[in-house]
Amino acid sequence: xxxxxxxxxxxxxxxxxxxxxxxxxxxxxxxxxxxxxxxxxxxxxxxxxxxxxxxxxxxxxxxxxxxxxxxxxxxxxxxxxxxxxxxxxxxxxxxxxxxxxxxxxxxxxxxxxxxxxxxxxxxxxxxxxxxxxxxxxxxxxxxxxxxxxxxxxxxxxxxxxxxxxxxx
Numbered sequence: 001x002x003x004x005x006x007x008x009x010x011x012x013x014x015x016x017x018x019x020x021x022x023x024x025x026x027x028x029x030x031x032x033x034x035x036x037x038x039x040x041x042x043x044x045x046x047x048x049x050x051x052x053x054x055x056x057x058x059x060x061x062x063x064x065x066x067x068x069x070x071x072x073x074x075x076x077x078x079x080x081x082x083x084x085x086x087x088x089x090x091x092x093x094x095x096x097x098x099x100x101x102x103x104x105x106x107x108x109x110x111x112x113x114x115x116x117x118x119x120x121x122x123x124x125x126x127x128x129x130x131x132x133x134x135x136x137x138x139x140x141x142x143x144x145x146x147x148x149x150x151x152x153x154x155x156x157x158x159x160x161x162x163x164x165x166x167x168x
Contacts, residue, residue: 051159054118058152061121061144062090076134089138093145101150110154117151124148 065087072078078086105113124147128140 047159051155054114054155055152057118057121058148058155061125061148062094065090065141072137076137078134082134085138086134086141089142090145093142093147094149097146097149101153105150105154110158113154114151117147117154120147121151 069078069083069086072086073083076082101113101117121144124140124144128137128144131137131140
C-alpha cells in the first residue's frame with residue numbers, strides 16, 4: 001500500500017497503472033512501405049476508371065480547337081487573329097483561375113470542387129457547341145478553361161497515389 005498523502009502534495013499516489021511505461025509510437029513509414037501496406041484492389045481500379053473520362057474531358061477541352069477551326073473558319077468567317085485567340089483563350093482561362101481554384105479546393109473541399117467544376121465545364125462545352133458567333137465561342141472557351149483547370153488539378157492530386165500502385 002502507499003503512504004497517506006499530505007494535504008499539500010500535488011501528485012496522486014502511484015498505482016500499478018501509472019507505473020507502466022507509456023506505449024511507444026511506431027516509427028513513421030516511408031512512401032513505399034505505406035503503399036505496400038495499403039495494397040491494390042478494386043477501389044483503385046474503380047477510381048482510375050472514374051478518373052480517366054474526367055481527365056480525357058479536360059484534354060479535349062484544351063486540344064479540340066485545332067479540329068474545330070477549319071470548319072469554324074468558313075462558318076464564322078474567322079480571321080487569322082480570331083483563330084489565334086480561339087486557340088489561346090482556353091489557356092487564358094486556365095491561367096486566370098489557378099489561384100482561385102487552389103483556394104477553393106482547400107477551403108470548400110476537393111470533392112465539392114470536382115462535382116461543381118466539371119458540371120460547370122459541361123455547361124460551358126455545351127454553350128460553345130451551340131454558339132453562333134465568334135464572340136460567343138470565345139466567351140464559352142474562356143469560361144471552359146476557367147472552369148476545368150481546378151477540377152483537373154484536384155483530380156490528378158487525388159488519383160496520383162493510386163496510379164502509383166499500378167506501377168508497383
